[in-house]
Amino acid sequence: MSSTDIRLVVLDMAGTTVADDGLVEQAFQAAAGELGVEAGSPEHRTMLEHVRLTMGESKISVFRHLFGAEEKAQRANSAFERAYHDLVDAGHCAALPGAAEAIAELRGQGRKVVLTTGFSRATQDRILGALGWEEIADLTLCPAEAGRGRPFPDLALTALLRTATDSVHQLAVVGDTGYDMLTGTRAGAAVVAGVLTGAHGAERLTADGATHVLGSVAELPGLLAAR
Structure with a gap:
């Protein structure tokens, strides 16, 4: 990979990799x-x-x-x-179609993956445990571990520091909300990708700084490989 390739992918959970369903x-x-x-x-x-x-x-x-x-x-x-x-x-927690496969493919491409959330650590761990995702990513982060949650850049930048990624130019931030997009843009990420499987539509995602809008996270490995 060159110095400008995406080496770190910061992925939201609910609505992006995990179904919210209300x-x-x-x-x-x-x-x-x-x-x-x-x-x-x-x-x-x-x-x-x-x-x-x-x-x-x-x-x-x-x-x-x-x-x-x-x-x-x-x-x-x-x-x-x-x-x-x-x-x-009660069983109302499921991965979005293709999410686990996308994470595996991203890591197979040599990229590090960090899962982030707006939930507490206790809730994040509950979801990871329910899905059997305890080892799916290189790192998981909640707001209390980063300083501030979204829309501030703390989660993305903490992920960058904790994974020893060299530059924000090697960072992609992906989520389903405008606040995810703001986090990515404020962190200086090279790729800020919105997905249409969660809370906000394309107009809100684009207005808040999305560089790309994808149907789902399943499209992300192909997008990054094409860069």
Whole structure:
């Protein structure tokens, strides 16, 4: 590989490599209910719209915005995690078609792969365990291990540092949300690829800096090989 080849691929999980199927919204509804927000109320609808707009962001940051006081935000986050874990444990967690194969192919091409998330480490590990993905990537990272979550560049840059990648010009960031795209552009990634299997459409992904928009992560190995 030359000094400008992509040597590190930072991949989002839910919506990019892992099917979401509304799990985030279901877990949010449980969290909001615990804080006394009635499902279907104007307040609930406003909060849910914010959750949708900020998909990809660190979940505790979302709850701090929605509930203000740290104690309430922590209660909501704990309720969210319990609800999400229950959904995962009940079998509502699956890899997106072609995701595991794409990760294997990327690593087979000699690239390092790091899986990142807006969830906590406990939730990330729950998902990895449910899928049998504990060893699928070179590294996994959550916001608490990087400093700040998306849309800041911390996750991507921490991945670069932890894998001893030489330059941001060798970095690709891939995700399904506008916040993933902002993370990639703010980190200076050479490739910032949006996928259409998750929260946001092509218009939002492009507006937030996508250099490429793909149908799914399954197309990524071919894209990078063609470069």
